[in-house]
Amino acid sequence: MSRLLERLKTDILVADGAMGTLLYANGLDNCYEAYNLTHPEKVLAIHKAYIEAGADVIQTNTYAAKRHRLEGYGYGDKIKEINQAGVEIARQAAGEDTFVLGTVGALRGLKQCELSLDEIIKETLEQVGYLLETKEIDGLLFETYYDEEEIIEVLKAVRPLTDLPIITNISIHEAGITENGRPLVEIFGKLVMLGADVVGLNCHLGPYHMIQSLKQVPLFAQSYLSVYPNASLLSFVDDNGSGQYGFSQNADYFGKSAELLVAEGARLIGGCCGTTPDHIRAVKRAVKGLKPVSRKFVTPMVEEVELIKAVKQSETIVDKVKRKVTIIAELDPPKTLDIKKFTEGVKALDEAGVSAITLADNSLAKTRICNVSIASLLKNEISTPFLLHLSCRDHNMIGLQSRLLGMDVLGFHQVLAITGDPSKIGDFPGATSVYDATSFKLLELIKQLNKGIGYSGASIKKETTFTAAAAFNPNVKNLSRCGRLIERKIAAGADCFITQPIFNSEIIENLAKLTRDYETPFFVGIMPITSYNNAIFLHNEVPGIQLSDNFLAKLEAVKDDKEKCQQLALEESKQLIDHALKFFNGIYLITPFMRYDLTVELVEYIHQKVEQSHQIIP
Structure with missing residues (x-):
């Protein structure tokens, strides 16, 4: 040997x-x-x-x-x-x-x-x-x-x-x-x-x-x-x-x-x-000091691990959010043609009373059903408008303009412009990440179409009416230095911002200080945790996500009790919502792993909070 x-x-x-x-x-x-x-x-x-x-x-x-x-x-x-x-x-x-x-x-x-x-x-x-x-x-x-x-x-x-x-x-x-x-x-x-x-x-x-x-x-x-x-x-x-x-x-x-x-x-x-x-x-x-195990129990995969997303936003919503609390919710398009649970989730969010349902564009470079197609399929079954993400990763400039024109024809006028997660992290790591444009250039294209002019400068014979949302990541070391980034996206055409999920009240306060001089609305991202392992994974392996040490310690203490862990995680989300509502009128709820029941519970919680403060949510 x-x-x-x-x-x-x-x-x-x-x-x-x-x-x-x-x-x-x-x-x-x-x-x-x-x-x-x-x-x-x-x-x-x-x-x-x-x-x-x-x-x-x-x-x-x-x-x-x-x-x-x-x-x-x-x-x-x-x-x-x-x-x-x-x-x-x-x-x-x-x-x-x-x-x-x-x-x-x-x-x-x-x-x-x-x-x-x-x-x-x-x-x-x-x-x-x-x-x-x-x-x-x-x-x-x-x-x-x-x-x-x-x-x-x-x-x-x-x-x-x-x-x-x-x-x-x-x-x-x-x-x-x-x-x-x-x-x-x-x-x-x-x-x-x-x-x-x-x-x-x-x-x-x-x-x-x-x-x-x-x-x-x-x-x-x-x-x-x-x-x-x-x-x-x-x-x-x-x-x-x-x-x-x-x-x-x-x-x-x-x-x-x-x-x-x-x-x-x-x-x-x-x-x-x-x-x-x-x-x-x-x-x-x-x-150091560990020895190889000589026996182990084999356990089947219980939970299919997906990741998170982290950006989303809306815009017919822009006027609403300036004067009242507005909730938008994200639900990922499904990976397979079994869309039953996804459809149930869309209808549940619609009945819960959110102002828009956001659908990602192959977030994390994971292949899912085309968000425009599935929105077209379901738009007549609900009253809530869809806010569709558009990623620069998968489309060259020809494809970006084509997709936007198609969205306008189909009646989808709210779009989140994102650069997109690189192909290397997704289902097809050998696929080409196009990146003809970044989110800045895409925002400019959207506003140009709103003037009736295409990327080449030729007339498109009609003005589009898009509201353009931009993504913002507040989970950075020096948030106070991000003002220039916000200003650049506003200058490019951002009507509002949707943040990545925030798991720390201090970050919410720092975001409020950073954005207090901007009139452009911000939707604060809140995503409920589903388990201790989910929390550890997000905290350590998903760029841009940071959970507080205190919250992680609380979850670890009850990690073997799924019910207590879920209850603790929801309470944490509600506390973050309470804190966010002190400074912002827009909440962006991110649904994890198709657990739309958690999102619905948080929507109902926000409704109750608003009613208690004599505010009205449309």
Whole structure:
């Protein structure tokens, strides 16, 4: 048995974190694998930083060092040199005490790959051959395989070539199921039978969803479990119009999550996108003294974990909100064609008496039924108007104007202009995020259409009558500095603002101070928590969401009692509403996980509060 497997038999090993994230942070943003030749000192420094942080295992900077990928950057003739330099640099950093894995990434899944499966196998074997030729690696790591056919055929081809340990990490979009729709345990079982020494997960999802996924996976007699989560969900920040991707800085949470991963059987724990030496250092601290579990209970997935959304708004509503309390409520369009519960939710919100029902546009880059289509289907069954989100991610300028003209024809005149969550975090991470425009440019287009002029300057023969809402995230470190952002969106055409959910009364007060000089209405986002795990996930893995330590502590105290936990969470939402109504006349209720009953209860609560203060809600 190899030295690596001997260690995994008795110990929890800590792996390294992201390479590309740190290279990008250092200003390198071309072909990361080519930096083995052009910037070896940068790659070496990152390896050493992870080892200093406590990594027992590091991987070579060779993820995409296949011929097909390298040719795209003009390095097709350097494939051997790049792969073997990657091994040499990693071994130089590792010495004799740290294990080195030769890393091989998938070709299918991230972007459309025109290669046939036979061609993919041929290119993989070429890369593996160069890695093995060095005789300096302690194992092979195949990672970020979304397509199970690819990883199965790769493993079949590579296993006969070496006795070194083989680690197969697949990537999934939804907790517990593969891209092909099969239970995670099924693909793991196949890989174990084909000779994988370690099976696991990496990329796309953060710690929370990976913990939930491993709950369904048993311990295998012939193989061990590995897990390399992302730091969090990827966020797209566009405060200054330039647009940047980023991850939550949550090293402490990452470390605490490692303890739960160990409890689910993981023996090799590292990090993927967005993780840094700080994350690995936290993992090392957390697992110190822990031993691998020898038995576990397998539990089926009880709750399908979706995320949240965080922006929404309305506008015929603008005049109303200036003079009375106005409630708008969000309900996500369904992911499937079973729309029964969604329809029930829409009708319940309509009967509850909200002023608008907002429908997102594939929020978090998760594919859902088109919001315009489902609004068209239901608009004659309710009296409440729809406020439709429009994302720049999925449409170029042609599509944005076309969608807006179509909405006008169908009678939908309230729109929330958003830049949109990046495709990388959603169902199809290889899909292109268009971003022809940002929310600023989209707001300007909406106002231009209201003047009867299209983007090209040509007349559209009629003026549209859109009210344009803009999103605002108050969950930032320096909220007082966001005045310029608000002013820019107002100048671009924002008639009102809808905030991401707020879970802290102090943030509401700071928002009130920031916005007191603006006449443009603000709707304060309130989203009820559904469970303790839901709260922990939102707080640590969803960019822009912050829960108070006091509230988290209260939830933790009753986390095993679902009824008490839900009651406590609703009381917290009601207290936040009470606080928001001291400063704002607009409340934006965000429905979690199709739990429209929670939203209805909060709507009724607001009605009661308003009646008590002799106000009237339309």
